[in-house]
Amino acid sequence: MVRPPLTSAERERGRRLGALLRSFRGERTPAEIAVASGVSLEALRKIESGRVPTPAFFTVAALAHALGVPLDGLVAAIAADDAALTA
Numbered sequence: 001m002v003r004p005p006l007t008s009a010e011r012e013r014g015r016r017l018g019a020l021l022r023s024f025r026g027e028r029t030p031a032e033i034a035v036a037s038g039v040s041l042e043a044l045r046k047i048e049s050g051r052v053p054t055p056a057f058f059t060v061a062a063l064a065h066a067l068g069v070p071l072d073g074l075v076a077a078i079a080a081d082d083a084a085l086t087a
Helices: 008-025 030-037 041-049 057-067 071-086
Strands: none
Touching: 008 041, 008 057, 008 071, 030 041, 030 057, 041 057, 057 071
């Protein structure tokens, strides 16, 4: 099955998700979050840089847990960004 190409809005949402995760990481290193979440360091770097704009749900959930961020808080932050961009 061929996956349809991502829209520019989906790619932008991925970049914002990455930036948001970086901001929640604060002073902690990517390696610390990778170990705490069980997500590979390379995958974390790709997500944070926006090179993986649609990470798997369980990957995002593991990162949110390691960062101490409730998933609904992460969703709300992304939704607020979406709303601000469309307003």
